[in-house]
Amino acid sequence: MFGEKKKKEEPRFVETMVPSKGGCFTRILVDTENGIQYLFVDSSEGGGLTVMVDEDGKPLINEAYRRKTE
Known part of the structure; x- marks a missing residue:
């Protein structure tokens, strides 16, 4: 309860903005x-x-963000 530190959960998704034009937001x-x-x-x-x-046609994988399950 008090004094216990909660384990900080990592977010499931990380987001990167990509420069775009014409009132469109790309992430x-x-x-x-x-x-x-x-x-x-x-x-x-x-x-x-x-x-x-x-x-x-295979999904692009960003190895820098991939959680290792090994």
Whole structure:
């Protein structure tokens, strides 16, 4: 209860702003569990979220944020 330190939880997703033009906000979200990257676009008229993939259609993985399970 008092005096106990809570274990600080790491956020599930980290976010990076990407420069954009024309009233549109673009972010890359990275899932810290598996490192998969998502593209999020938000504008005054709508928005969308999609997984980022490589040329073979496999999800892009950011190893810097991926939690190691080994």
